[in-house]
Amino acid sequence: MRFRAKIVDVACLNHFTRVINTIAKLAKTCTLRLTVDKLYFILTDKVANGGVSMWCELNQGNFFDEFQMEGVAAEHNEIYLELTPENLSRALKTAQNAKTVKIKLTNKHCPCVTVAVELPSLSSSSRIVTHDIPVGVIPRRLWNDFREPSVPDFDVSIYLPVLKTMKSVVERMKNLSNCIVLEANLNGEMNLKIETDLVSVTTHFKGLGNPPWVSEDGSQNSTQDRDPESMAEARIDIRKLLQLLAGQQVNPTKALCNIVSKRIVHFILLHEEVSLQYFIPALA
Incomplete structure (x- = not known):
């Protein structure tokens, strides 16, 4: 060896x-x-x-x-x-x-x-x-x-906004709660939400775009049957999301996330020579 x-x-x-x-x-x-x-x-x-x-x-x-x-x-x-x-x-x-x-x-x-x-x-x-x-x-x-993790059978796949912008939003929100709701739909819309007994804060992103996914057999992903306005959401640990955004030095040319409602958020960051996948499980 x-x-x-x-x-x-x-x-x-x-x-x-x-x-x-x-x-x-x-x-x-x-x-x-x-x-x-x-x-x-x-x-x-x-x-x-x-x-x-x-x-x-x-x-x-x-x-x-x-x-x-x-x-x-x-x-x-x-x-x-x-x-x-x-x-x-x-x-x-x-x-x-x-x-x-x-x-x-x-x-x-x-x-x-x-x-x-x-x-x-x-x-x-x-x-x-x-x-x-x-x-x-x-x-x-x-x-x-x-082994390489498989891409989950997601409800929504969406391109992420500029990561620095997203990081500054999440940094402010972390002072309000330990968890954050990430939701998105097939109209290129994504929301970051904090909901507690005392406060409710939402940041909206629009026009992000949705990646075209084609499965190995050449068929479109099952999201094509989904209502474009319908939001898929997952509540995740805000510190784990911030860890990904704050530690990012690869400067990806493409960044997207796949949401399996109430189960997992799967992030994919792509640079010419590097691909990084990161999975954050949803909180109960």
Whole structure:
């Protein structure tokens, strides 16, 4: 089992750092899945128990100048590691002016992801700063616990408003309640609502648009039979929503959410080389 990768391009390094910073805001620990073509950051808190789930997917070719990995076996050419993304984020903070960053799997008293940062120096020799980040190797028998979540059979799918605008609205609302109602319809309308015994506050967004979903068999999603004016809604933990909005550094080119009424809100943030899915379960 071997893994080594190298980033030379400054823009790629900065982009990778922003992705890791976003992951670190969303998960204290997560699973890093390595394949020949992709990296995945996975959080699988049980939604049924009120936890959020996350699935972030990166094409390695868009970030790394060199990328080599050998999985646990020829027929299972993948590696699954448990890590603390904040540790990786801290290591990359030292790499802002780096000439190169090398990341590899090592064994130093315990399995580690070692980040070696080559920094420019006034002398002819470079300075190397090395960070050893302890990781847990996840055995093959547990890999099925980390499959890609399926897109839920949603009632409404809608594009999100500008995330900064949405964040400022939610930040103000969090002082009024611990939960927020997110509702939307197929007319491109979305509302954020706070309802307590003392106050009722609603922010309306219009003209957002609804993504065209086509299932694998080529048919339209079942939402086509739904009344366009009818609102689908879910009441969710406002802190979990704010965590997603406040931690966002990927600057997605597309952001949308799918609502399964009274069950779950599924967020999808897309950038050219990155896709991030985030699931927040509805409160009873």
